[in-house]
Amino acid sequence: xxxxxxxxxxxxxxxxxxxxxxxxxxxxxxxxxxxxxxxxxxxxxxxxxxxxxxxxxxxxxxxxxxxxxxxxxxxxxxxxxxxxxxxxxxxxxxxxxxxxxxxxxxxxxxxxxxxxxxxxxxxxxxxxxxxxxxxxxxxxxxxxxxxxxxxxxxxxxxxxxxxxxxxxxxxxxxxxxxxxxxxxxxxxxxxxxxxxxxxxxxxxxxxxxxxxxxxxxxxxxxxxxxxxxxxxxxxxxxxxxxxxxxxxxxxxxxxxxxxxxxxxxxxxxxxxxxxxxxxxxxxxxxxxxxxxxxxxxxxxxxxxxxxxxxxxxxxxxxxxxxxxxxxxxxxxxxxxxxxx
Amino acid sequence: xxxxxxxxxxxxxxxxxxxxxxxxxxxxxxxxxxxxxxxxxxxxxxxxxxxxxxxxxxxxxxxxxxxxxxxxxxxxxxxxxxxxxxxxxxxxxxxxxxxxxxxxxxxxxxxxxxxxxxxxxxxxxxxxxxxxxxxxxxxxxxxxxxxxxxxxxxxxxxxxxxxxxxxxxxxxxxxxxxxxxxxxxxxxxxxxxxxxxxxxxxxxxxxxxxxxxxxxxxxxxxxxxxxxxxxxxxxxxxxxxxxxxxxxxxxxxxxxxxxxxxxxxxxxxxxxxxxxxxxxxxxxxxxxxxxxxxxxxxxxxxxxxxxxxxxxxxxxxxxxxxxxxxxxxxxxxxxxxxxxxxxxxxxxxxxxxxxxxxxxxxxxxxxxxxxxxxxxxxxxxxxxxxxxxxxxxxxxxxxxxxxxxxxxxxxxxxxxxxxxxxxxxxxxxxxxxxxxxxxxxxxxxxxxxxxxxxxxxxxxxxxxxxxxxxxxxxxxxxxxxxxxxx
Numbered sequence: 001x002x003x004x005x006x007x008x009x010x011x012x013x014x015x016x017x018x019x020x021x022x023x024x025x026x027x028x029x030x031x032x033x034x035x036x037x038x039x040x041x042x043x044x045x046x047x048x049x050x051x052x053x054x055x056x057x058x059x060x061x062x063x064x065x066x067x068x069x070x071x072x073x074x075x076x077x078x079x080x081x082x083x084x085x086x087x088x089x090x091x092x093x094x095x096x097x098x099x100x101x102x103x104x105x106x107x108x109x110x111x112x113x114x115x116x117x118x119x120x121x122x123x124x125x126x127x128x129x130x131x132x133x134x135x136x137x138x139x140x141x142x143x144x145x146x147x148x149x150x151x152x153x154x155x156x157x158x159x160x161x162x163x164x165x166x167x168x169x170x171x172x173x174x175x176x177x178x179x180x181x182x183x184x185x186x187x188x189x190x191x192x193x194x195x196x197x198x199x200x201x202x203x204x205x206x207x208x209x210x211x212x213x214x215x216x217x218x219x220x221x222x223x224x225x226x227x228x229x230x231x232x233x234x235x236x237x238x239x240x241x242x243x244x245x246x247x248x249x250x251x252x253x254x255x256x257x258x259x260x261x262x263x264x265x266x267x268x269x270x271x272x273x274x275x276x277x278x279x280x281x282x283x284x285x286x287x288x289x290x291x292x293x294x295x296x297x298x299x300x301x302x303x304x305x306x307x308x309x310x311x312x313x314x315x316x317x318x319x320x321x322x323x324x325x326x327x328x329x330x331x332x333x334x335x336x337x338x339x340x
Numbered sequence: 341x342x343x344x345x346x347x348x349x350x351x352x353x354x355x356x357x358x359x360x361x362x363x364x365x366x367x368x369x370x371x372x373x374x375x376x377x378x379x380x381x382x383x384x385x386x387x388x389x390x391x392x393x394x395x396x397x398x399x400x401x402x403x404x405x406x407x408x409x410x411x412x413x414x415x416x417x418x419x420x421x422x423x424x425x426x427x428x429x430x431x432x433x434x435x436x437x438x439x440x441x442x443x444x445x446x447x448x449x450x451x452x453x454x455x456x457x458x459x460x461x462x463x464x465x466x467x468x469x470x471x472x473x474x475x476x477x478x479x480x481x482x483x484x485x486x487x488x489x490x491x492x493x494x495x496x497x498x499x500x501x502x503x504x505x506x507x508x509x510x511x512x513x514x515x516x517x518x519x520x521x522x523x524x525x526x527x528x529x530x531x532x533x534x535x536x537x538x539x540x541x542x543x544x545x546x547x548x549x550x551x552x553x554x555x556x557x558x559x560x561x562x563x564x565x566x567x568x569x570x571x572x573x574x575x576x577x578x579x580x581x582x583x584x585x586x587x588x589x590x591x592x593x594x595x596x597x598x599x600x601x602x603x604x605x606x607x608x609x610x611x612x613x614x615x616x617x618x619x620x621x622x623x624x625x626x627x628x629x630x631x632x633x634x635x636x637x638x639x640x641x642x643x644x645x646x647x648x649x650x651x652x653x654x655x656x657x658x659x660x661x662x663x664x665x666x667x668x669x670x671x672x673x674x675x676x677x678x679x680x681x682x683x684x685x686x687x688x689x690x691x692x693x694x695x696x697x698x699x700x701x702x703x704x705x706x707x708x709x710x711x712x713x714x715x716x717x718x719x720x721x722x723x724x725x726x727x728x729x730x731x732x733x734x735x736x737x738x739x740x741x742x743x744x745x746x747x748x749x750x751x752x753x754x755x756x757x758x759x760x761x762x763x764x765x766x767x768x769x770x771x772x773x774x775x776x777x778x779x780x781x782x783x784x785x786x787x788x789x790x791x792x793x794x795x796x797x798x799x800x801x802x803x804x805x806x807x808x809x810x811x812x813x814x815x816x817x818x819x820x821x822x823x824x825x826x
Contacts, residue, residue, distance in 0.1 A: 022629075
């Protein structure tokens with residue numbers, strides 16, 4: 001188990017390096033620091049001096065990958081056999097300063113307001129989680145229940161109407177759930193505030209509507225998927241055995257089908273758990289929740305490349321954590337699966 | 341020439357796609373084993389009804405993909421012919437007045453008066469704040485308070501009458517055509533259609549077509565005199581916007597998969613077939629791409645193309661060409677982020693296939709690997725490719741709206757469901773509410789995505805040997821065998 005985990009973690013390193021290189025190439029080669037300076041200082045009529053000053057202030061006036069002109073003081077990895085190559089030549093570069101530094105979660109300062117990105121991420125994680133964790137848990141429970149109900153009534157009109165409703169529900173854009181919900185619940189009935197966020201226990205008033213709408217928006221696709229999974233399980237021999245020994249249908253579904261059906265469900269679900277940290281772009285921005293989702297949207301709208309890059313890297317790290325968690329959850333759910 | 345044709349990049353790809361579809365339809369017709377699953381789709385009631393709705397959207401989208409620039413009356417100083425800067429489409433020309441009749445600002449559906457009050461100079465010289473008459477909506481009425489409702493009702497009834505005539509003609513034409521094709525008589529064929537005993541569910545399709553006609557014809561006829569779905573903030577007709585959005589949605593839904601298809605197919609099959617370091621490398625590439633959150637990768641790439649396009653304005657002759665290049669980039673980027681799923685599916689399938697006897701036999705006969713892939717493996721994974729294409733479509737149409745909201749979708753000058761929703765969502769806060777833009781976007785988008793979902797369901801039912809639990813199969817089972825728990 002431990003050896004397996006270590007191997008998986010080591011396997012994550014090349015992937016993160018790949019992500020880092022892709023974002024580096026996208027943000028610094030396709031769009032050079034000169035272009036960035038011109039964007040930030042305002043399109044045209046920018047003097048070359050102003051660009052140079054902007055680059056110097058932010059440390060973009062260095063070479064991309066290898067600084068041949070750097071003064072050597074420290075040997076590379078304390079290894080003095082290569083006098084031409086030294087610590088400074090590699091570290092005094094844009095790549096080391098702006099991109100490789102993300103490996104130790106040093107994201108630098110935001111381009112627009114100059115705030116520390118790492119600190120901002122830590123602050124905004126809470127509000128994001130306040131929405132995503134309840135919607136994840138309630139959603140999962142609701143989808144599994146609905147899917148089991150549909151599986152119980154399989155090949156009847158209840159099931160058919162359920163599936164039709166699911167297809168209809170998944171054909172509606174998430175915006176209409178949000179706009180409709182805000183209009184009906186907040187504007188017409190005045191049950192909860194339209195948007196905003198409060199800390200502590202007060203938060204529930206702001207969180208309840210986005211959570212409910214997030215569950216509603218996901219209900220169609222997930223219920224239909226889980227129903228298909230359950231129906232596949234229902235056709236198997238062990239289910240027939242369970243019925244043959246006289247178990248009532250409800251018990252067959254809840255004890256046998258549900259447990260075995262959970263294995264394929266886990267594949268899709270566990271991978272998403274770590275990314276709950278990132279929050280939801282659309283929901284946070286519609287409900288004015290100061291989480292990472294609205295942080296990202298603001299960064300995209302104000303073209304703050306450093307923040308977007310930090311979020312890309314964070315998302316990749318969380319995705320890999322999710323992959324490892326998926327593997328672990330398999331052994332917990334299915335005793336036949338063993339790590340090799 | 342009174343116009344010069346303008347072929348935008350996405351137009352080229354759209355027509356390429358149409359050509360590919362025609363060629364493959366011709367190829368499928370000649371091969372029995374390929375025809376069989378499509379025959380299953382053709383017998384599915386849900387699939388064919390949604391196909392009727394989808395084809396209406398596709399026709400509008402195709403008409404909207406033929407672009408040109410009209411000639412201007414005024415010539416340049418040197419006497420050369422001058423063409424308009426604005427790129428128009430055949431669809432624009434067909435609905436000519438619709439796009440041009442701009443009001444000042446919002447107006448409700450079927451309104452004759454503006455939505456907001458204005459100070460108006462009365463003929464007697466006094467000033468008053470009242471709702472001004474619209475320039476075009478209901479302009480033919482003398483006294484809207486009295487005449488508006490009867491006029492609209494008359495228009496609707498007339499429209500439905502026209503629709504009924506069209507529908508009867510359509511039914512006759514189809515019955516005559518079927519009678520000719522099946523070498524039977526017109527009468528029995530018509531009665532078979534009416535009783536729903538034809539193999540292809542013509543009755544259900546004609547009922548759907550009837551509904552579409554009954555809604556579309558009155559709207560189309562009335563739209564020449566009214567703004568049937570109101571106008572938006574800048575006075576643009578919402579009905580026109582909704583119709584124009586269709587092309588954007590279709591382009592994103594289809595071209596994205598077209599762009600990603602070659603990569604996914606080639607890499608997926610190669611990874612599964614060769615294994616070893618090739619497999620490792622391809623798996624590494626798609627895991628890495630998958631690790632980056634989709635929206636963020638798209639955002640990053642679109643921001644960068646945007647910045648690049650802002651710095652090179654000289655490359656684009658007109659605003660539409662610029663918007664079009666951005667749309668194409670969006671398709672490519674969406675394709676890059678979404679090919680990984682298909683690639684992984686194909687790899688898994690090929691891993692299974694390459695152990696089968698017929699591949700083994702091909703190896704034993706000394707067939708080179710490249711030929712094994714093209715002759716034996718690719719044809720046997722095509723059903724996965726097809727299912728993925730039709731399943732991805734609706735998701736991509738929905739994704740466009742989210743991306744436009746985030747600010748990394750299509751160009752703001754391009755009409756799309758995303759831009760419609762985005763500009764309309766703030767209007768809800770007004771009092772009285774401006775609901776029609778959102779409602780129009782909702783209805784059109786819902787119809788498009790729902791019919792795409794139902795159609796993809798029936799395609800999956802027909803092609804996937806494993807899944808037999810979709811909507812269409814479900815209903816078939818219900819109808820053939822009354823409720824009986826298995």
